[in-house]
Amino acid sequence: MAERTLIGERDFTPDAASVSSARRFVLSLIDAEPELVDSVQLAVSELATNAVLHARSPFRVRVSRLGSRLRVAVHDTSPAAATKKDYGPTAVTGRGLTIVEQLTDDWGVTPDGAGKWVWFEVNDVPQEVR
Numbered sequence: 001m002a003e004r005t006l007i008g009e010r011d012f013t014p015d016a017a018s019v020s021s022a023r024r025f026v027l028s029l030i031d032a033e034p035e036l037v038d039s040v041q042l043a044v045s046e047l048a049t050n051a052v053l054h055a056r057s058p059f060r061v062r063v064s065r066l067g068s069r070l071r072v073a074v075h076d077t078s079p080a081a082a083t084k085k086d087y088g089p090t091a092v093t094g095r096g097l098t099i100v101e102q103l104t105d106d107w108g109v110t111p112d113g114a115g116k117w118v119w120f121e122v123n124d125v126p127q128e129v130r
Contacts, residue, residue, distance in 0.1 A: 004064040004071065011060050014052050022048040022061050026072055029063050036122060039103040040072065043120050046096035047074040050118065054078065057115065065125070069105075073119035081109065081116070 008029045012018035026044045027037065044061070051059035055076035062073045097118075100107050104120040111117075 002066060004066045007063040007065055009060060009062040011058060012048070012051075014055070014057055014059065016052060018059070019045055019048040019052060022059075022074075025061060026063055030070065032125065036125065040070070040122065043100045043103050044072055044074075046100050047072070047118050047120070050074075050096050051076040054080070055115070062117075068124050069121050070125045071119055071121045073110075073117045075112075075115060075117045077115040079111070079115060081111075 008025070010022075010025050012022050023041055023044050027041060030037065030040060032040075048059065048061070051057065051074055055078035057077040060075040062071075062075070064071050064073075097107070100120050105123040107118075107120040109116055109118050
């Protein structure tokens with residue numbers, strides 16, 4: 001089985017400014033068509049925001065690739081599960097993972113001893129795209 005190729009990884013502090021920093025970091029690593037860039041940008045923002053608001057911990061962003069699949073993963077130190085919520089239409093929070101699910105081809109949560117990785121993947125990314 002092939003291994004993922006690490007494109008880049010960076011740590012961030014648990015504050016609101018880190019969300020835009022994480023987004024810029026990921027976008028600096030990919031060079032793709034605008035639709036893919038827009039989807040990845042919004043999905044990264046949602047996962048980073050969850051790390052800041054819900055985990056309230058420093059977080060790490062990792063971008064990797066396996067064949068034509070691009071994966072972006074965000075690690076936080078909270079043991080609490082990341083789950084989709086089903087809030088009403090007037091709720092001001094709780095839509096992040098639903099947005100990620102709509103924008104990407106796959107997403108999930110992988111617990112580890114120091115917290116969890118929340119990740120998403122986008123399929124059929126051309127090989128010339130980093």
